[in-house]
Amino acid sequence: MKKTIIKEKYPVYSLEIQKTETSYKNVSEIIAYFKELITNDPVAVNIGIFDHYEHTENLENGEISDNILDAKNIVFCFGQKLDNPIILAVRPRSIGVVETNTAFIISFLEAPMEPAHNKMEKWAKDLVS
Numbered sequence: 001m002k003k004t005i006i007k008e009k010y011p012v013y014s015l016e017i018q019k020t021e022t023s024y025k026n027v028s029e030i031i032a033y034f035k036e037l038i039t040n041d042p043v044a045v046n047i048g049i050f051d052h053y054e055h056t057e058n059l060e061n062g063e064i065s066d067n068i069l070d071a072k073n074i075v076f077c078f079g080q081k082l083d084n085p086i087i088l089a090v091r092p093r094s095i096g097v098v099e100t101n102t103a104f105i106i107s108f109l110e111a112p113m114e115p116a117h118n119k120m121e122k123w124a125k126d127l128v129s
Contacts, residue, residue: 001121003110011110013117015124016103022127027070030097030104030127037123038076047075047092070099078116087112095120 001013024030031049038044053071056062064071077092090112098105106124111117 012107013110014105014107016105017127018103021129023129024127027072027097027099031072031074034074034095043080044076044078049074067100068098072097
């Protein structure tokens with residue numbers, strides 16, 4: 001996984017998986033994979049799927065890079081405690097899945113809870129065959 005600071009403040013982790021490195025054929029299959037992991041996790045709860053590509057495509061001034069073929073987010077939460085009133089600012093979690101001509105890019109914002117972060121990293125890395 002690669003850590004990148006986006007806009008000089010957001011720690012984003014990403015993993016580029018060549019299409020030849022995975023058995024998954026498209027974004028929807030990868031989203032279904034994450035949904036199953038979330039559903040079977042004893043703490044996580046699935047919230048929904050956001051089709052970022054479709055949303056942007058339907059905007060009057062929406063712009064999509066030529067190399068992006070599809071883009072979806074799966075939104076979920078690991079929240080086990082509400083130990084302070086502003087923790088909600090970093091919840092829920094989201095994993096983005098983008099398809100290009102040759103690869104899938106999995107990305108997510110660094111989680112404030114290390115076990116949750118480690119789990120998301122493992123889930124992403126396990127996509128590689």
